[in-house]
Amino acid sequence: MARAYDVQAVEQKWQARWRDEGTYEVDNDDPRPPFYALCMYPYPSGPAHQGHVRNYTFGDLVVRYQTMRGKAVLSPLGFDSFGLPAENAAIRTGTHPRTFTDARIGELKESLVRLGAVYDWRREVRSHDPSYIHWTQLIFLRLLDAGLAYRRNAPVNWCPGCQTVLANEQVFADGTCERSGDPVETRDLEQWFFKITDYADELLTALDDLEWPERVKLMQRNWIGRSEGAELDLEVVGHPGLTLTVFTTRPDTTFGMTYAVMAPEHPLVEVVTTPACRAAVDELRARVASESEIERTSSGEGGPALEKRGAFTGSSVVNPFNGEQVPLYIADYVLMSYGTGAIMAVPAEDQRDWTFARLHGLPIVRTVQPPEGWDEQGGEAYTGDGAKVNSGFLDGLTVVEAKHAAIDFLEREGRGRRKVNYRLRDWLVSRQRFWGCPIPVVHCPTHGAVPVPEDQLPVLAPDDVEFLPTGQSPLALHEGFRRTTCPVCSEPAERETDTMDTFVDSSWYFLRFCDPFDADAPFGPSAAVHWMPVDQYIGGIEHAILHLMYARFVTRALVDVGVAPPDLPREPFHRLFTQGMIRMDGSKMSKSKGNLIAPARYYETVGADALRLFHLFVGPPTDDFDWTDQTDEVIDGCGRFLDRLWRLAGASSAQDGRSGAYNDADTGVRRATHRTIERVTSDIERWSYNTAVAHCMEQVNLLQRYAREDPHREVLADAVDALLLLLAPMAPHVAAELWERRHGDRLHSRPWPVHDPALVATETVTMVVQVNGKVRDRLEVPVTIGDDEAKDVALASERVSAALSGTAPARVVVRAPRLVNVVTSGA
RNA sequence: GCCCGGAUGUUGGAAUCGGUAUACAAGAUGCGCUCAAAACGCAUUGUCCGUAAGGGCGUGCGGGUUCGAAUCCCGCUCCGGGCACCA
Numbered sequence: 001m002a003r004a005y006d007v008q009a010v011e012q013k014w015q016a017r018w019r020d021e022g023t024y025e026v027d028n029d030d031p032r033p034p035f036y037a038l039c040m041y042p043y044p045s046g047p048a049h050q051g052h053v054r055n056y057t058f059g060d061l062v063v064r065y066q067t068m069r070g071k072a073v074l075s076p077l078g079f080d081s082f083g084l085p086a087e088n089a090a091i092r093t094g095t096h097p098r099t100f101t102d103a104r105i106g107e108l109k110e111s112l113v114r115l116g117a118v119y120d121w122r123r124e125v126r127s128h129d130p131s132y133i134h135w136t137q138l139i140f141l142r143l144l145d146a147g148l149a150y151r152r153n154a155p156v157n158w159c160p161g162c163q164t165v166l167a168n169e170q171v172f173a174d175g176t177c178e179r180s181g182d183p184v185e186t187r188d189l190e191q192w193f194f195k196i197t198d199y200a201d202e203l204l205t206a207l208d209d210l211e212w213p214e215r216v217k218l219m220q221r222n223w224i225g226r227s228e229g230a231e232l233d234l235e236v237v238g239h240p241g242l243t244l245t246v247f248t249t250r251p252d253t254t255f256g257m258t259y260a261v262m263a264p265e266h267p268l269v270e271v272v273t274t275p276a277c278r279a280a281v282d283e284l285r286a287r288v289a290s291e292s293e294i295e296r297t298s299s300g301e302g303g304p305a306l307e308k309r310g311a312f313t314g315s316s317v318v319n320p321f322n323g324e325q326v327p328l329y330i331a332d333y334v335l336m337s338y339g340t341g342a343i344m345a346v347p348a349e350d351q352r353d354w355t356f357a358r359l360h361g362l363p364i365v366r367t368v369q370p371p372e373g374w375d376e377q378g379g380e381a382y383t384g385d386g387a388k389v390n391s392g393f394l395d396g397l398t399v400v401e402a403k404h405a406a407i408d409f410l411e412r413e414g415r416g417r418r419k420v421n422y423r424l425r426d427w428l429v430s431r432q433r434f435w436g437c438p439i440p441v442v443h444c445p446t447h448g449a450v451p452v453p454e455d456q457l458p459v460l461a462p463d464d465v466e467f468l469p470t471g472q473s474p475l476a477l478h479e480g481f482r483r484t485t486c487p488v489c490s491e492p493a494e495r496e497t498d499t500m501d502t503f504v505d506s507s508w509y510f511l512r513f514c515d516p517f518d519a520d521a522p523f524g525p526s527a528a529v530h531w532m533p534v535d536q537y538i539g540g541i542e543h544a545i546l547h548l549m550y551a552r553f554v555t556r557a558l559v560d561v562g563v564a565p566p567d568l569p570r571e572p573f574h575r576l577f578t579q580g581m582i583r584m585d586g587s588k589m590s591k592s593k594g595n596l597i598a599p600a601r602y603y604e605t606v607g608a609d610a611l612r613l614f615h616l617f618v619g620p621p622t623d624d625f626d627w628t629d630q631t632d633e634v635i636d637g638c639g640r641f642l643d644r645l646w647r648l649a650g651a652s653s654a655q656d657g658r659s660g661a662y663n664d665a666d667t668g669v670r671r672a673t674h675r676t677i678e679r680v681t682s683d684i685e686r687w688s689y690n691t692a693v694a695h696c697m698e699q700v701n702l703l704q705r706y707a708r709e710d711p712h713r714e715v716l717a718d719a720v721d722a723l724l725l726l727l728a729p730m731a732p733h734v735a736a737e738l739w740e741r742r743h744g745d746r747l748h749s750r751p752w753p754v755h756d757p758a759l760v761a762t763e764t765v766t767m768v769v770q771v772n773g774k775v776r777d778r779l780e781v782p783v784t785i786g787d788d789e790a791k792d793v794a795l796a797s798e799r800v801s802a803a804l805s806g807t808a809p810a811r812v813v814v815r816a817p818r819l820v821n822v823v824t825s826g827a
Numbered sequence: 828g829c830c831c832g833g834a835u836g837u838u839g840g841a842a843u844c845g846g847u848a849u850a851c852a853a854g855a856u857g858c859g860c861u862c863a864a865a866a867c868g869c870a871u872u873g874u875c876c877g878u879a880a881g882g883g884c885g886u887g888c889g890g891g892u893u894c895g896a897a898u899c900c901c902g903c904u905c906c907g908g909g910c911a912c913c914a
Contacts, residue, residue: 222910247914640866690839
């Protein structure tokens with residue numbers, strides 16, 4: 001595609017200037033009002049793909065726009081540089097993960113710089129830098145000291161192929177590993193956890209005040225999963241003094257409990273199972289042990305038939321409300337990790353219990369009267385409101401009333417208590433991997449898990465390790481690393497060989513950015529308070545839950561354990577923007593799917609400005625975008641727009657136009673200019689970048705026509721200047737170049753243009769005249785027109801008379817000055 | 828199964844508060860410029876009827892509210908995303 005200017009030369013020139021002049025470096029004592037703009041720091045997988053390009057185009061727009069608005073903008077970038085791919089590459093090729101990772105960082109950084117995205121590179125952080133590891137480890141130790149980090153035996157998803165523990169989100173719905181495709185198993189391991197559940201309630205309630213997409217807040221609320229209910233202590237028949245505690249959100253339905261169910265791993269299973277039932281119980285427990293939690297809780301195809309998923313223990317428990325004995329089962333769908341690991345089953349008011357009861361021939365007793373005709377229409381479990389029935393002292397109450405009355409009864413009788421339960425679980429941070437931040441703990445035969453003294457940090461992994469495809473972490477195999485002495489007694493001891501989940505690194509990097517120059521602390525307290533919270537955080541919707549939840553937790557925990565000052569805002573991200581995904585052939589564009597379109601081919605042809613403009617223009621930033629065969633044509637179109645801009649702005653600076661008084665055309669252009677300033681500004685503020693670009697295109701079209709006729713020299717020059725200012729955050733290279741040619745100075749140092757309200761205000765407006773809701777005429781009227789006059793003007797219209805054809809108006813709806821609707825009938 | 832989104836010309840999309848449906852762009856067609864092509868410029872481009880003026884229809888489907896619905900309500904269909912036997 002032949003271009004109007006040397007795109008590559010212009011882009012390289014300005015990128016060099018921004019870099020060499022440190023244009024977007026900002027000091028912590030900058031007197032301008034602070035603004036912290038941040039894109040989620042990327043995992044360095046190689047050169048940028050279109051998802052990155054979109055993300056960093058939006059981020060760069062915010063940085064440049066807020067700078068022109070007079071803010072001291074903190075714009076840092078770093079790399080989430082620990083992670084499994086580097087370790088796998090090491091096993092495959094023998095390259096050390098650091099070598100591999102540094103090369104990928106170089107590629108990614110280069111392609112972002114080539115996009116024209118600007119950062120304060122002095123603040124760059126990398127998770128794997130010893131200086132960063134140092135402070136991640138200090139944070140771990142402080143959490144440990146405060147009781148927020150702890151160790152326990154826990155069932156984990158174990159991938160036999162990767163020889164590693166997987167998070168739930170790394171396991172596909174069919175129970176296979178997302179990387180290797182192997183079936184995932186369950187294993188017990190001694191693991192480190194962070195106690196995020198201590199913050200469940202705060203993490204939930206604080207969501208209300210965040211300027212985040214409602215969708216993301218809703219996802220977090222559901223993830224935390226607060227539910228109010230009661231715990232009931234059920235006596236086990238034949239075991240005096242033994243009770244089984246269950247959690248329920250529907251204590252009002254207890255009269256309808258016809259059986260109870262425990263998780264197969266529940267410790268009481270051993271005690272309550274009778275010899276006659278032992279075989280069936282053991283069979284189920286053996287099967288469950290080899291299944292991942294995902295498989296167990298999946299209702300999808302391929303699982304065992306429902307009747308095979310439960311087994312009778314032979315024991316019974318007593319319903320505390322009516323003294324009846326009901327059978328006690330185990331079933332795989334009851335999880336030890338939620339609630340108490342046991343439930344009371346009320347088939348009439350829970351569909352899953354209904355189905356289970358039917359398959360096992362268990363009785364069903366309704367305790368809420370379903371609506372008229374429910375049974376006749378084939379209704380099964382009824383979960384709605386209604387009058388309580390078959391429920392003794394609760395009869396006649398509503399569900400809500402009965403819940404309170406039931407809990408009051410339980411507490412009075414000492415058989416249970418009010419209880420709030422959360423779905424959120426503690427955060428498993430242990431990883432049996434090499435390429436992560438080592439957990440700074442020493443295991444002593446005498447003193448147990450002993451923290452490494454802070455003056456001995458960082459604990460760094462040795463370089464002379466072997467990467468073998470055994471899956472065993474090289475750390476665990478490295479005698480020199482493992483063997484050490486106990487910090488307490490100096491006797492021989494072993495180092496912890498687990499490393500931390502990379503989500504730990506990404507849970508505080510935004511704080512390090514505030515002050516990465518501090519060699520003695522993770523961040524300076526005053527710098528952190530100065531910049532935090534992040535004013536605008538930008539990233540993909542895929543991080544809506546985990547990363548954002550962990551970062552919110554860690555920020556709070558750091559304040560509470562004293563690593564961060566008490567006046568640091570507890571919410572790290574004030575405003576969040578989640579961009580849509582780039583899809584190709586129906587799925588997310590990503591390296592693992594092999595459907596990447598690298599930006600490099602566009603840098604070499606249409607250039608970074610056109611590619612940026614395309615990403616801004618193609619649709620609402622929140623929406624997903626499907627990359628198709630037609631996409632290149634749209635990108636070329638953005639290049640052609642910049643060519644028109646170049647010809648317009650290049651020619652008009654030299655052109656001798658008219659001077660003196662303005663004619664109607666001049667005034668029209670001045671009004672259009674100020675309307676464009678107003679629209680583009682409000683579009684940027686409301687994240688409507690596609691319409692902001694459209695308004696700039698309209699203005700170029702208008703100015704092209706104006707310039708061709710008989711333009712006023714100053715009107716045209718002012719209009720072009722305004723356009724360049726508006727495009728400065730969107731297409732920064734070409735706008736900066738044109739501005740320099742016209743004025744000799746730096747476009748991006750200029751203040752953002754302000755529209756003149758007098759020029760934006762219109763004097764006349766098109767009034768629509770409808771007859772029975774159908775448009776029959778359009779009239780130019782003064783904006784100040786009153787209702788009466790608008791009605792008169794409308795009724796005087798010939799077209800309206802024709803449409804009425806003699807019928808008398810029954811009613812006239814007037815919304816001056818925009819619309820009059822003449823209604824003829826009562827219809 | 829539950830929850831959250833979405834569906835507008837040939838295509839991406841616009842319509843910010845219930846008030847002109849389709850801005851802007853892509854594609855297509857025609858014209859100009861050119862020896863020619865590209866580039867550039869101009870024009871047309873929802874659909875049906877009509878020579879035209881003009882009119883009918885039209886925002887996934889079916890209803891409803893309203894003077895007026897792409898927008899609000901009810902019931903569907905399809906697509907995307909999230910969560911999942913969560914008690």
